[in-house]
Amino acid sequence: MAARTLLDKLWDAHVVKAATASTPGILYVDLHLIHEVTSPQAFAELRARGLNVRCPERTLATLDHSTPTAPFDDLGQPVYASEEAAAQVAELEKNCAQFGIRLNGWNSDHRGIVHVIGPELGATQPGMTIVCGDSHTSTHGAFGALAFGIGTTEVGHVLATQCLLQQKPKSLAIHVDGELPANCSAKDLVLHIIGQIGVNGGTGHVIEYRGRAIQALSMEQRMTVCNMSIEAGARAGLIAPDQVTYDYLRERPYAPRGEDWDKAVRYWNSLASDADAKYDRVVHVDASRVRPTVTYGTHPGMVVALDAAVPAPASLQERRALEYMQVEAGKPLAGTAVDVVFVGSCTNSRLSDLRDAAAVLRGRSLAPRVRMLVVPGSLAIKHEAEREGLDQVFRAAGAEWREPGCSMCIAMNGDLAKPGQLVVSTSNRNFEGRQGPGARTVLASPAVAAASAVAGCVADPQSLLQEQAA
Amino acid sequence: MNPITHIRARTAVLAHENIDTDRIIPARFLTTTERAGLGRYAFNDWRYAADGRENPAFELNKPAARACEILVAGRNFGCGSSREHAPWALLDYGIRAVLSSEIADIFRNNALKNGLLAVVLSESEHRYLLAHPGIELAIDVAAQTIELPDGGRFGFQLDAFAKHCLLAGVDQLGFLLAHNDAIERFERRRGEAA
Numbered sequence A: 001m002a003a004r005t006l007l008d009k010l011w012d013a014h015v016v017k018a019a020t021a022s023t024p025g026i027l028y029v030d031l032h033l034i035h036e037v038t039s040p041q042a043f044a045e046l047r048a049r050g051l052n053v054r055c056p057e058r059t060l061a062t063l064d065h066s067t068p069t070a071p072f073d074d075l076g077q078p079v080y081a082s083e084e085a086a087a088q089v090a091e092l093e094k095n096c097a098q099f100g101i102r103l104n105g106w107n108s109d110h111r112g113i114v115h116v117i118g119p120e121l122g123a124t125q126p127g128m129t130i131v132c133g134d135s136h137t138s139t140h141g142a143f144g145a146l147a148f149g150i151g152t153t154e155v156g157h158v159l160a161t162q163c164l165l166q167q168k169p170k171s172l173a174i175h176v177d178g179e180l181p182a183n184c185s186a187k188d189l190v191l192h193i194i195g196q197i198g199v200n201g202g203t204g205h206v207i208e209y210r211g212r213a214i215q216a217l218s219m220e221q222r223m224t225v226c227n228m229s230i231e232a233g234a235r236a237g238l239i240a241p242d243q244v245t246y247d248y249l250r251e252r253p254y255a256p257r258g259e260d261w262d263k264a265v266r267y268w269n270s271l272a273s274d275a276d277a278k279y280d281r282v283v284h285v286d287a288s289r290v291r292p293t294v295t296y297g298t299h300p301g302m303v304v305a306l307d308a309a310v311p312a313p314a315s316l317q318e319r320r321a322l323e324y325m326q327v328e329a330g331k332p333l334a335g336t337a338v339d340v341v342f343v344g345s346c347t348n349s350r351l352s353d354l355r356d357a358a359a360v361l362r363g364r365s366l367a368p369r370v371r372m373l374v375v376p377g378s379l380a381i382k383h384e385a386e387r388e389g390l391d392q393v394f395r396a397a398g399a400e401w402r403e404p405g406c407s408m409c410i411a412m413n414g415d416l417a418k419p420g421q422l423v424v425s426t427s428n429r430n431f432e433g434r435q436g437p438g439a440r441t442v443l444a445s446p447a448v449a450a451a452s453a454v455a456g457c458v459a460d461p462q463s464l465l466q467e468q469a470a
Numbered sequence B: 001m002n003p004i005t006h007i008r009a010r011t012a013v014l015a016h017e018n019i020d021t022d023r024i025i026p027a028r029f030l031t032t033t034e035r036a037g038l039g040r041y042a043f044n045d046w047r048y049a050a051d052g053r054e055n056p057a058f059e060l061n062k063p064a065a066r067a068c069e070i071l072v073a074g075r076n077f078g079c080g081s082s083r084e085h086a087p088w089a090l091l092d093y094g095i096r097a098v099l100s101s102e103i104a105d106i107f108r109n110n111a112l113k114n115g116l117l118a119v120v121l122s123e124s125e126h127r128y129l130l131a132h133p134g135i136e137l138a139i140d141v142a143a144q145t146i147e148l149p150d151g152g153r154f155g156f157q158l159d160a161f162a163k164h165c166l167l168a169g170v171d172q173l174g175f176l177l178a179h180n181d182a183i184e185r186f187e188r189r190r191g192e193a194a
């Protein structure tokens, strides 16, 4: 057989019916993740047609997008931002009960952001196809699974048939060589990559991240990188599974056990791209050149090293973006006044992210007038962080320690910034208004976010961390 | 879904590049469990000022752009989130076709599944349309052509299956359901291999 890429192998293993000149291929879906916002209309369609959910056991639901992250009320009930949000959650509860779907709802210890709980439960495994009505499904590609976002009509397709109609995407290899500097995180790396290839650099492609710098990343860091593949226009990101993957997955609730585990690992080991496999495109990135990186504009490709000057606008659009952001070309972003800091989202809400932020905040306080929200990605992460005392570090500094959910990443649950406020955010999108009408977003790593909260302006954590070590 | 064979309408131009789905419909309007009625939120934060009044400077609010059913948008339209509320909102607002030099993958899929024609044109064709807002175009889906007022004609690519679905007004779930045997065979084959 001809040499194949990881994408080829994943694709071939899930083709129910190959594409023809006039029809797309039918692709089988191993795991379907659903949440309250993009599923109600799909269930309505199922009901209207008298259809059932074909594989409830391959479907996993959670509450995350419109759920409140504020403390529960005196009766222990969540306080929704609107009646509509409450109705949307009730709708998912009803749909899951009726169709026999596992829901990590209010009573579950594993409620959390859909892309955080899949891996955490071991439901996300190498070799799988995984879809969800959410574009950051690309996160799960960190495990060597073909994982991508779909629309609500397609959510209905998967519920009814466990399959999707798909054209095979092209492959883009991003080789990341060199060593990521010690003061840089996976977030800095992926922002750097998007800056290099552009917000449409991956359109029509699945990105496979390769090379020494990728292999050196932890599972949580790999998820941060794959998460933002969609921000480069790619539908999915992939990293070949290896020992790091297996060490993370072993013993997780849904991971295979005993002989099944050994057999699974043997299969997973066969997934890596063959040495002479051909990609449609190849890009090289030198990790050693990455510096702490932030966005300065209104899409995730407008990135700049923290201490470098914001580039002069090259188009009318870029000039508008700078106006919206109230950012001046020719000056570094460091030093720009900050109103709100958000640590959370499926990009950076895992335990290691919270540790990174806490390391900067320990023994310090927020600058006056800065509001900081720390929103763990799942209840399990919240509990783990509390065992480590991270919540105490955040609270002592003056930050809000909240219930898990998407929160200010998408600002549809009542957590949002006011018009004109500048938010340093560990999330993934800095579009105009994403964090509230008129809000200005600077995407950054958890460490940069925490340093900015302390300084009251966009700031490099380096000197704070050095002080602490001294 | 109604069959879509021809669209004859005037264009409105939104030249901004990278118009993301948060722009098309902000997330705070996604708490609905319906798909109808989202047109009033289309481009909400551009369309309305903070006090709820229409923003007269927004291109689609200008008299010449009213009732235009073809949207000519800057490069990389529909990037960002996978929300199908974006094409739902555009259709409900009255847009029937989106033309750009580049359209984000998930948005294009979602649009075509809902009968919103999403078409990618060459750079030069795109530049021409950006520079000529308000002209009437005649789109022929079967022929895959766009006719200009001066008789000029642009061709466009359209996935054969998406085209079939648009022309016949059928949706894709029926096609998938008809392949139940193949799906069962696949499941059995895998069950045995495990």
Ligand code: SF4
Binding pocket: A064, A065, A113, A114, A115, A134, A136, A345, A346, A347, A405, A406, A409, A410, A427, A428
């Ligand atoms: S955290 Fe943000 S990007 Fe992630 S699933 Fe939630 S809304 Fe989407």
